[in-house]
Amino acid sequence: MDIMALIDRIEELVDNGRSMPFSSSKMVDPEKVYEIIDEVRATFPDELKQARWIVKERQEMLEEAEKEANRVLEEARDRAQALASEQEVVKIAQQEAASILVDARTKEREIRLGAEDYADEMLANLEVNLGKLLTAVQRGRDRLQGKVGQRQ
Secondary structure (H helix, E strand, O other): OOHHHHHHHHHHHHHHOEEOOOOOOEEOOHHHHHHHHHHHHHHHHHHHHHHHHHHHHHHHHHHHHHHHHHHHHHHHHHHHHHHHHHHHHHHHHHHHHHHHHHHHHHHHHHHHHHHHHHHHHHHHHHHHHHHHHHHHHHHHHHHHHHHHHHHO
């Protein structure tokens, strides 16, 4: 029997006790009250053990929950650090990509200007050679015309 039921029995004994005339006092059989008190004493340690066990379990659950919360928090911190590192890597990669693009554009410009200079030089040589050829052709025509003019 639990303590609350035993307390209810004591209350019932008092309620059912004989009233004293001209008083609000009641007569209760002390033997019955002592029996119930003995039962309370006998029951009390079990309930106290149970209450202590419940408190201990509750404390263990709180400690376990705190450990889990700390683990989750540490995991979140690690993940945040990893993401920050990944973002840093991405930022560095983007900077390197931009640098590579600048270098590539610079080299492309240098190559293009070099190719244009080479082409201009080749065209200038061709122009000189064509000029010489044109002069040679003109001299040849002039000679032919001079020879042709002498036959007439």
